[in-house]
Amino acid sequence: MSPLGIFHTALGLLALGSGITAYALHRNISPRSTAGLLYIATTLVVCLTGFGLFAHGGFGKPHALAVLTLLTLVVAWGAGSRQWFGAASGKVETVGYSFTFFLHFIPGITETFTRLPRGNPVFASPESPALLAIGGLLFLLFLTGARYQLRDS
Numbered sequence: 001m002s003p004l005g006i007f008h009t010a011l012g013l014l015a016l017g018s019g020i021t022a023y024a025l026h027r028n029i030s031p032r033s034t035a036g037l038l039y040i041a042t043t044l045v046v047c048l049t050g051f052g053l054f055a056h057g058g059f060g061k062p063h064a065l066a067v068l069t070l071l072t073l074v075v076a077w078g079a080g081s082r083q084w085f086g087a088a089s090g091k092v093e094t095v096g097y098s099f100t101f102f103l104h105f106i107p108g109i110t111e112t113f114t115r116l117p118r119g120n121p122v123f124a125s126p127e128s129p130a131l132l133a134i135g136g137l138l139f140l141l142f143l144t145g146a147r148y149q150l151r152d153s
Contacts, residue, residue, distance in 0.1 A: 008049040012104060015042035019101045028149055029097035031080065036097070043100055044073060050107075061126075062107045069103045072096050095146050102142035109134055 001009070015038075022028065022035035030036040047066040054060075076096025078084040085092045113122040113131055123131045 002053070004049060004052050008046060008053060011042050011049065012046045012108065015039055015046055016101075016104055016108075018042060019104075028094045029101065030093070031077070039101075040073065040077075040097070043069065043104070046104075047073075065103055065106055069100050072100050072103070076100070091150055094149050098142065098146050098149060102138060105138050106135060109138070 018035045018038040019029055022030070022033055022039055025035060026033050028036070029039050031040055047069050050062060050066040053062070073096075075084075076093045079089040079096060080093035083089045110126045110131065113134075114124070114126055114128075115121055125131075
């Protein structure tokens with residue numbers, strides 16, 4: 001891994017840790033909590049540093065995920081701080097930040113399981129059906145978690 005890749009990965013792990021802390025303490029990620037603000041800031045930097053990583057040459061799927069994450073961060077921020085969605089703004093903010101948390105896992109599991117263990121990775125390619133199934137399961141967990149977060153609102 002390059003120095004940028006190491007920094008990017010370490011910051012991604014910090015983002016996930018702060019996101020988990022925000023969920024544990026507040027049941028959501030919000031810029032109004034220290035853990036939530038740390039999550040949002042580190043997620044933003046992870047997205048931006050990701051544009052400097054080109055494992056397969058040129059703009060690829062991970063870069064598209066970074067763009068999607070950045071757009072979702074903007075929408076969630078606008079919902080929470082500018083009330084862009086009126087009465088639904090709180091829900092949009094909550095689901096938006098939770099969606100960015102889910103998005104961290106797509107490249108995370110792909111990179112981990114297609115590289116480790118070194119020399120004999122768990123999956124041979126990012127298109128492995130089992131790896132895609134794990135991504136689908138994580139999406140179902142995101143939907144379940146979002147429903148749980150919104151149940152009282």
